Amino acid sequence: MQLKPPFKIAVLAFIVIYINACSGNVIPDLSRLYKTAELPSRSRQAHSNDIQPPVILLHGAFGSRLNDRETNEEHWPGSLWRILFSDYEDIALAIDAESLMPATSTLVATDVTDEVVGKDYYGAIIRTLEQVGGYARGIPGEKKDADGRQYYLFVYDWREDNAQTSLQSFSSRLRDDVMRNS
Structure with missing residues (x-):
């Protein structure tokens, strides 16, 4: 049976439209998004960024670099060779037999794994916050920039439970900073 013209x-x-719809790589206008996301100010003299709530970036499992506390040698993620062929015994978290809690480790979380083996994980979101969103990296307890948006990295040891890594304490310190700088 032959199809009619x-x-x-x-x-x-239909095929052309379908292929075109599937192949599009639409990039959102992030500068417009961040500009329209400004909050109304509390007073006419205040800048809208003054009351912009801070952003807290929480990485996922395997999302922080683990370095030796004394030598600063990186144990995670390390090189491609290590990722592919290591048994990871050196980063295994020992468990206390009596309390069933993690034993003290010589490894500490130092930063997010922005890039591993050429794959960008958290670097893109950090660059977007800084370059497009106008955010500056803040450190809890330090005075924030007078006029800017802040983002914070909650870097924790992903081998432990978040409750153990004091996320609540971290957010409380940020809340205190925001109140002190308001």
Whole structure:
């Protein structure tokens, strides 16, 4: 059975539209998004950024670099060779037999794994916050920039439970900083 010309044109048009819809790589206008996300100010003299709540970036599992506390040698993630062929015995978290809690480790979380083996994980979101969103990296307890948006990295040892890594304490310190700088 042969298709009639109008039906062939309709099928061809559908295929072209379908392929075009699937292949599009639409990049959102992030500068417009961040500009419209400004909050109204509390007073006419205040800048809208003054009351912009801080952003806390929480990485996922395997998302922080683990370094030796004394030598600063990186144990995670390390090189491609290490990622592919290590048994990871050196980063295994010992468990106390009596309390069933993690034993003290010589490894500490130092920063997020922004890039591993050429794959960008958290670097893109940090660059977007800084370059497009106008955010500056803040450190809890330090005075924030007078007029800017702040983001904070909650870097924790992903081998432990978040409750153990004091996320609540971290957010409380940020809340105190925001109140002190308001």
